[in-house]
Amino acid sequence: MKKPQRLAAAALVMLLLLAGAGYWYLSPFLAVRQLQAAAQRGDAEALNAHIDYPRLRESLKAQLTALLAQKLGAPKDGGNPLSALGNVIGASLVNPLVDTMVRPETVMAAMQNGRLGRSASEPAPPPPGSAPADSAAPEPTKARWIIERQGASRVTAYAVDPARPDDEPNSERLGLVLERSGFADWKLTDLRLPASAFNK
Numbered sequence: 001m002k003k004p005q006r007l008a009a010a011a012l013v014m015l016l017l018l019a020g021a022g023y024w025y026l027s028p029f030l031a032v033r034q035l036q037a038a039a040q041r042g043d044a045e046a047l048n049a050h051i052d053y054p055r056l057r058e059s060l061k062a063q064l065t066a067l068l069a070q071k072l073g074a075p076k077d078g079g080n081p082l083s084a085l086g087n088v089i090g091a092s093l094v095n096p097l098v099d100t101m102v103r104p105e106t107v108m109a110a111m112q113n114g115r116l117g118r119s120a121s122e123p124a125p126p127p128p129g130s131a132p133a134d135s136a137a138p139e140p141t142k143a144r145w146i147i148e149r150q151g152a153s154r155v156t157a158y159a160v161d162p163a164r165p166d167d168e169p170n171s172e173r174l175g176l177v178l179e180r181s182g183f184a185d186w187k188l189t190d191l192r193l194p195a196s197a198f199n200k
Contacts (some may be wrong), residue, residue, distance in 0.1 A: 006088040019200035028155040032145055032176070035188065039111035040142075047111075050178075052187040057102045059177075059190040101191075108159045110191065114143030114159025115174055143178075153180035156192065 031050055038046035110116055145157040158173040175192030
């Protein structure tokens with residue numbers, strides 16, 4: 001191979017390496033955008049491709065069980081019969097709640113409006129006896145997300161509340177934790193509930 005050909009081949013390899021590195025670095029941002037786009041379209045199949053449901057379920061179960069124990073003032077002695085009873089009651093409350101939360105519709109709503117609950121595209125029903133809603137009312141504000149890296153294989157996307165843009169991201173914002181799966185694929189493995197959800 002002649003020298004110009006060798007140089008061209010080396011340049012091409014370098015270009016491909018740089019493109020691969022750039023895609024690898026940007027892949028979590030692209031995954032969040034893909035989740036948002038799937039939520040806006042109501043495309044559950046595309047959304048599911050980016051969600052690890054078993055891990056998401058376990059993480060929420062742990063958070064809600066800890067919250068329930070904290071609220072009820074559960075005894076720390078695991079051998080205490082009251083503690084065992086509390087665990088049974090807690091599981092009976094937490095498991096159905098987690099099953100309700102870990103559904104495509106719930107994740108879609110979170111991606112659209114930055115909180116767990118009604119989808120941004122689905123208006124809340126008016127109170128009984130109230131006048132019909134004005135059809136010219138402004139559309140709900142879509143959530144904006146900021147992404148924090150925690151190493152090479154984990155990121156957290158925090159929802160920004162337009163009314164409170166300066167809230168601390170690790171306390172008052174819903175967080176979506178994504179972990180790398182393979183070279184540049186990412187899966188949603190955890191929903192970090194905002195601190196306000198634990199103080200009600």
